[in-house]
Amino acid sequence: MTNRYPGITRRSCLTAVGGLALGLLHPYPGFALDKIRQGYQTNIWGMPTYYLTRSGILQKHGINFEEFPVPSGNLTMQQMVARQVDLGTYAGQSMILGHDKGGLVGIAQIELVGKTTRVMARKDLNITSIAQLRGKKIANQTGSSIGNVFVDTIAPMHGLRKGDFQEVRMDVNNMVAAMAAKTVDAMVNVEPYNMIAEADGIASEIMDFSSVDKMPLFMAATPDFVQKSPDTVIAYLKAWLDAARDFKTAPDKVADVIFGFYADKGYKMARDTFQKALSRVEVDPGFPSDLKPYMQEQAEILLKARIISAIPDWGKVLRSEFMAKAQAGEEVTGTIPR
Numbered sequence: 001m002t003n004r005y006p007g008i009t010r011r012s013c014l015t016a017v018g019g020l021a022l023g024l025l026h027p028y029p030g031f032a033l034d035k036i037r038q039g040y041q042t043n044i045w046g047m048p049t050y051y052l053t054r055s056g057i058l059q060k061h062g063i064n065f066e067e068f069p070v071p072s073g074n075l076t077m078q079q080m081v082a083r084q085v086d087l088g089t090y091a092g093q094s095m096i097l098g099h100d101k102g103g104l105v106g107i108a109q110i111e112l113v114g115k116t117t118r119v120m121a122r123k124d125l126n127i128t129s130i131a132q133l134r135g136k137k138i139a140n141q142t143g144s145s146i147g148n149v150f151v152d153t154i155a156p157m158h159g160l161r162k163g164d165f166q167e168v169r170m171d172v173n174n175m176v177a178a179m180a181a182k183t184v185d186a187m188v189n190v191e192p193y194n195m196i197a198e199a200d201g202i203a204s205e206i207m208d209f210s211s212v213d214k215m216p217l218f219m220a221a222t223p224d225f226v227q228k229s230p231d232t233v234i235a236y237l238k239a240w241l242d243a244a245r246d247f248k249t250a251p252d253k254v255a256d257v258i259f260g261f262y263a264d265k266g267y268k269m270a271r272d273t274f275q276k277a278l279s280r281v282e283v284d285p286g287f288p289s290d291l292k293p294y295m296q297e298q299a300e301i302l303l304k305a306r307i308i309s310a311i312p313d314w315g316k317v318l319r320s321e322f323m324a325k326a327q328a329g330e331e332v333t334g335t336i337p338r
Contacts, residue, residue, distance in 0.1 A: 039088030
């Protein structure tokens, strides 16, 4: 029988069919997604992102990554403004500042972390109120979201202004040691460091932030990355939806991965202490309806303090269209193979 299509052989047909079958096993057949440079903080706020990178979920969605861990989210924000990192987590005030300084955008609210942030005092001082911190040395990560909320909102609510206390600039991961050495009297810190200080009898809680600020934590992106790689952003957010399900349905599995991070760093912490710290993080990726009013309020605080130059256009800051497509299960369809 004469082959009407001499360029096509039985072997080439079988190869093509086999390649298609393999492609169907891959979540995004036909093209490669861009590699991401992922920033995150090494306190409890960044641990859902750490879990995402260690769970295999990103790879399942066809995403390769390089990670950039730092002590605090405001450092990730600075890296992103400098275009050293593509994606990173931090709270609302840092998100606003990052947009003001470098056009950064929010692609999702990932967590609520107000319960993880607390004002702690040395246990031996028997301090039970913010007002009692007058004249005291307070360890604070100056320039961070929690640092700004304490200085601009919480302290004034209790009659304290700048100058009424001594603010000691310090990374959150160094504060417990400073409290133990009695070089500071109190700290504004996050988990798991607060739980460690409590368990070791070093500090006691004055208050957590949740009654004042629920502290939504954003996954932010550089504008360059979302413009260049929209398909990667959608696939990435689908991976986050899978990770959030693990937090709800497999908390022990999640805790094992994250507990291992702190154990490897040499932190001495009982497993139940750690799980209490992790339980204060509420992981629920999305764009809730009350987000824009919250961000407006935070921006007004920053503008009044002359930290930002203007109230931003929220349509340019909060890019909800990528999460909407991820939640709708929209197929990723668009770049040439590389």
